[in-house]
Amino acid sequence: MNAPYYAPTGGHPAQTQLLTDRAMFTDAYAVIPRGTMRDIVTSFLPFWTGTRLWVLSRPLSGFAETFSQYIMEVQPGGGSDQPETDAGAEGVLFIVEGEATLTIEGESHTMTPGGYAFLPPATLWTLHNLGDAVLRFHWIRKAYEAVPGLPFPEPIVANEHDIAPTPMPGTDGKWATTRFVDPSDLRHDMHVTVVTFEPGAVIPFAETHVMEHGLYVLEGKAVYRLNQDWVEVEAGDYMWLRAFCPQACYAGGPGRFRYLLYKDVNRHMALRPAHAAQPMPARKVMTAA
Template structure:
């Protein structure tokens, strides 16, 4: 049974040491879970009883294609006008609590592990109809339409209903839960879940054009970012610009899992 980490805010005592793992470099950033306090929350127009932590945003010269939030909606809260940008597509992933998502007039009940893809221009609303706060990731990207390709449809599922795909040659120790097939060229972003069993590794320094947002859902590991090895754990966020080398060693004792964003399936912009 997955055990996703979700921030709850609060404020550290004056006695806490200032030393922390937060770092921002020209190639990557690490935003530890301890930085997600009340003082750094934001609010959005047309959302009630809601606050959010902004994990990443388009930043010139760094990662430019997406934003990622952790939303916290109290009982009775939500929005009838959640997305104000008609060109923005989105993915929602629930890490705690329950909520009702309405897409084109059809209601979907979502709980932990719930996943929704919302294409640009989609008519959707969201409400926390439960008795506890609901916390979910919201990944947004401007959709890059291609003449001759239909736009993708909205869909709602849960990671429990999606069989992970095992990486060849890893004896099942490295797997990816893919919510969209890589060959579906209508999609220009993927938001997947990557799972490493204890002892599993990414055995080379991946260096590629895709930008990444990696939110650690479970466990801990040592992650290679550019030339540095960094310890990360559940609740931490890693933000990688294009071509930042990365690798991973999952030392255990439990599984290491993260929610992964990457931009895919489009020509590189030349102007």
């Protein structure tokens, strides 16, 4: 049974609707509620057909600087044979609606809701919607931070329904994380996970740490502590946190509260302009068979 992931469909509100909403942007965090994801703020990308996207976050100097996150919407027959134009970028895909045909280095994979793919830099991949329904998925991109002596990680294709969540110690399973990557694998410099809170579960302290976050609410609702504010969030909302923004959570129910979480991990803190001395991987060229 597929999880009821929320995905935007666009459109515009009626002229009779009040302007009041929950969108906010501060020095420490931003909340982008689902009601702001309208047709007027969609974008398009080179080499993609039948596709539009909502840009949820992008590197901003003085704010969150390590990643960007999109919600992609691909019509039947749409997709791309050249989806990533930056050879130094790694990516994670997470399917929320429809079916994707993902080809990595010539090997084809069918991805359905809950599907996850990690795409290392300089990887040849394509993605198409060969089905009859609209495909919607998250695409998280980061400039890979290579480390001499560590090889690139391999591609990963998985589905969260096939992975047992890892409970947080001392929570009786009320707070758990579905991990797609071994946390001890230092080749990876970012993790994308699914976090689940049962009704009544809490983060009982203000997490304050160097990792930047993108949190997209897949299901349910909760009250989230961001810096000094308590903010109500629900399925379809996005929270964007800079480093060291205090955060906590109370999931009041009645159902589960779940979100897709990005964080940067496993690297020294840059002491000079990011990636200034990083050699970029050579870009592979797609050739006809």
